[in-house]
Amino acid sequence: MDWIEFPSLSRGDLLAIKKTVDGSFKDFTRAYGDIIDKMFDPLQDFLVFLEHLLINSPWPIVLAVFAGIVFMMSRKISITVGTVVALVLIGVFGLWEDTMRTVAMVTVCTMLAIAFGIPLGILMARSDRVQRLINPILDLMQTMPSFVYLIPVVMIFGIGKVPGLIAVVIYAIPPMIRLTNLGIRLVDPDVLEAADAFGSNARQKLVNVQLPLALPTIMAGINQTIMMSLSMVVVASMIGVKGLGQEVLNAINNQYLTAGVLSGLAIVSIAIIFDRATQAYGKRLQKHSEVVHG
Amino acid sequence: MAEATGIEINSLYKIFGPNGKDMVQKVKDGMSKAELNEKFNHVLGLNDINISMPGGKIQVVMGLSGSGKSTLIRHINRLIDPTDGEVLYGNEDVCKMSQTELRNFRRHKTAMVFQKFALLPHRTVMKNTVYGLEIQGVPMKEAEERAARWIARVGLEGFEDHYPNQLSGGMQQRVGLARALTNDADILLMDEAFSALDPLIRMDMQTVLLDLQEELHKTIVFITHDLDEALRLGDRIAILRDGAVIQQGTGQEIVLQPADEYIADFVKEVNRGRVILVDTVMDKTRTLEGGPTIESGIMLEEAAKTFADSGHGEANVVNGDGRPIGVLNVHDTIYAMVTPASH
Numbered sequence: 001m002d003w004i005e006f007p008s009l010s011r012g013d014l015l016a017i018k019k020t021v022d023g024s025f026k027d028f029t030r031a032y033g034d035i036i037d038k039m040f041d042p043l044q045d046f047l048v049f050l051e052h053l054l055i056n057s058p059w060p061i062v063l064a065v066f067a068g069i070v071f072m073m074s075r076k077i078s079i080t081v082g083t084v085v086a087l088v089l090i091g092v093f094g095l096w097e098d099t100m101r102t103v104a105m106v107t108v109c110t111m112l113a114i115a116f117g118i119p120l121g122i123l124m125a126r127s128d129r130v131q132r133l134i135n136p137i138l139d140l141m142q143t144m145p146s147f148v149y150l151i152p153v154v155m156i157f158g159i160g161k162v163p164g165l166i167a168v169v170i171y172a173i174p175p176m177i178r179l180t181n182l183g184i185r186l187v188d189p190d191v192l193e194a195a196d197a198f199g200s201n202a203r204q205k206l207v208n209v210q211l212p213l214a215l216p217t218i219m220a221g222i223n224q225t226i227m228m229s230l231s232m233v234v235v236a237s238m239i240g241v242k243g244l245g246q247e248v249l250n251a252i253n254n255q256y257l258t259a260g261v262l263s264g265l266a267i268v269s270i271a272i273i274f275d276r277a278t279q280a281y282g283k284r285l286q287k288h289s290e291v292v293h294g
Numbered sequence: 295m296a297e298a299t300g301i302e303i304n305s306l307y308k309i310f311g312p313n314g315k316d317m318v319q320k321v322k323d324g325m326s327k328a329e330l331n332e333k334f335n336h337v338l339g340l341n342d343i344n345i346s347m348p349g350g351k352i353q354v355v356m357g358l359s360g361s362g363k364s365t366l367i368r369h370i371n372r373l374i375d376p377t378d379g380e381v382l383y384g385n386e387d388v389c390k391m392s393q394t395e396l397r398n399f400r401r402h403k404t405a406m407v408f409q410k411f412a413l414l415p416h417r418t419v420m421k422n423t424v425y426g427l428e429i430q431g432v433p434m435k436e437a438e439e440r441a442a443r444w445i446a447r448v449g450l451e452g453f454e455d456h457y458p459n460q461l462s463g464g465m466q467q468r469v470g471l472a473r474a475l476t477n478d479a480d481i482l483l484m485d486e487a488f489s490a491l492d493p494l495i496r497m498d499m500q501t502v503l504l505d506l507q508e509e510l511h512k513t514i515v516f517i518t519h520d521l522d523e524a525l526r527l528g529d530r531i532a533i534l535r536d537g538a539v540i541q542q543g544t545g546q547e548i549v550l551q552p553a554d555e556y557i558a559d560f561v562k563e564v565n566r567g568r569v570i571l572v573d574t575v576m577d578k579t580r581t582l583e584g585g586p587t588i589e590s591g592i593m594l595e596e597a598a599k600t601f602a603d604s605g606h607g608e609a610n611v612v613n614g615d616g617r618p619i620g621v622l623n624v625h626d627t628i629y630a631m632v633t634p635a636s637h
Contacts, residue, residue: 002502125575186331188412190408190410190412191412191413191414191415192407193408193412194408194412194413195425196373196400197371197373197405197406197483198400198401198405198406198425198426198429198477199398199399199400199401199402199403199426199429199430200429201397204429208414208425208428208429209414212414212416213414213415213416215416288415288416288417288457288458288459
C-alpha cells in the first residue's frame, strides 16, 4: 500500500534545499553582515547612552524624573505614589540597575515601533491594496515563534543589544500598525466629508481630522506595544540583552525561585506603571468627548 | 457686497455603478430607474436635472429620502462626481475643474452645512469656526477675529471655548452655520441642515437664516424633506422624485398649481395663508377711497389679521410708494386660505 505513505521529498533533496538556502544566507552574511551591523550603530549608541544615563545618574534624581513624568501624563497622585513605591522596592531588592537597563530597552523599542508603526499604519489606511499586502506580514510577525526569526538576526548581528532590539520590535510593532490603521479607518466619514467640502488637501485632512480623531486608538496601540516589548525581554535575554530578563533566565537555569519571582515582579511593576500612565494620558486627551450636555 | 453668482445645472445625470457612463444613453432613451436596477444593476441617482439657481436667492431642493436631493447638492461642490452633464458657476463648469481648481473653488466659493453637523469633536467652537480659513492659510489671528464676529452673529458669544459635545443640537448647528459663514463664500450649501433639530429650534434656525440672508444675499442651496420649511425659506423650490425634478417654481406656484397628484398630495396640508401672496388674490380692476391698507407682497394670513383687527370687509392693497394697486376682501382671503388645491 504505497499510496498511504505521504509523497514527501527524499532526505537527500531536503538536505540539498536546506544546504543551498543556509549556504547562500551565510554567504550573504559574510559579504554584508558588517555593513548592516554598522548601519545599526547609531541605534546601539543611543541605547547605550540611555542605559548609562539611567544607571549612572544618582537614583533620587532618576526616581524624581520618573515620578514627574508619570504625574505629568496621568495628573493623578495615586499613580505617582504607586510608581515611587514600586521603584523604591525594586531598588531595595537590588534590581535597580537591571530595571534601568530594561526600561532603556523598552523605551527605545517603543520609540522605534512608533517611528515605523504610525507611518505604516497611515499608509495602510490609505490604500486597501497596501492593507492586503501588510496584513499577512503582520500575522506572520505576531505568530512566528520569535526564536525562528532570531536565527537570521543572530547570524547577521551576532549576540548583543541590536539583535535584541530587532527581535523585540518585530514582535511589538504589529499592534501599533494595526491600531493606527484601524483608528484612521474608523474616523467618522461625515467629518471627513466636511473637511473635503472646505477644500482640505490630503495632508490637511490627515493632520486636522484623521490623526486627532484616531488618537485614542493609536494610544491603545502604543500601550499594547509597550506591554508586548516588556513581555519579550526574557526572550531577548537569550541573545545577550542584559536586564531583568537576564535575571529571570539565570533563575530558570539555576532554579533560583526567589530571584526569579522578584525579577518577574519587577517586570510586572514597570509594566503596570507604563500602562497606567499611558492610559491615563490617553484618557486625558479625550476630555473633549465627555458628554456634558445630555 | 457684490451680487452673488447663480448656479446653472444642465442635464445632469448620476448613475451609481461600475459602468455608469455607458448607462447614460439608456436612461436618455427612456429606461426607468427600476428597469436599470433590475437589468444592469446600476442605480439611477439623478436623471436629467436642469435647475437654474438664481444668484443671491435661496433655492430649496425638496424631496423625500431616496429622491436624490443629497446627491444633487454634493454635485455643486463635486463631493460626488457626475456621470454626465454640467454644473456652471458663472462661466466655469465645476465638473471639468482639475483637483487643484476644485480645491480652490471649495475653499473660496462654497461653504457647506451638514445634517449631522460634522463638527470636529476635538476642537472648540472657535477652532471649529476658523476651520475653513485655516485651510485657506489665513493667519490665525485674523481668522479668529473674523470667526468671532460670526460666532456672535449666530448667538454663541461666550461659548468659544466649549467643545461640540458640551452643546445642544441646535447650538452645534449654529457652530456649523458660523463655520460656513466665516468662509465668506458666495455659495452656501445646506444639506438638510435643520432636519435633525426639534421643531421649535428648527423654526428658530430658519429665522436666523432668513435674517442673515437679508443682509448677505448669498446663493443658498437648501435641501429639505419638509414642505413647510421649503415654503418658508425658498425663493424658488424644486421638487425631486426618483432622481428627477418633477416641478420647480416659487412656493406659491407649487401650492396653487401642483404639477401632479404626488405634489398635490404634498401641498394639501400646507398652511396656504402663509404661502399665497395678497397680490394673487386681490381684485386688480379697482381701488377704494380710504379704508385700511395692506402692503403688497405680504401673505394672506397677515392680511386676514388686518381684517380681524380693523373690522373692515375690504382693504386697499398698496405698493411700496403707498399707491393702491388693487382691492382685497375678506371672502376671497378666507376662500383662498382654505380651498385645497384641485388637480
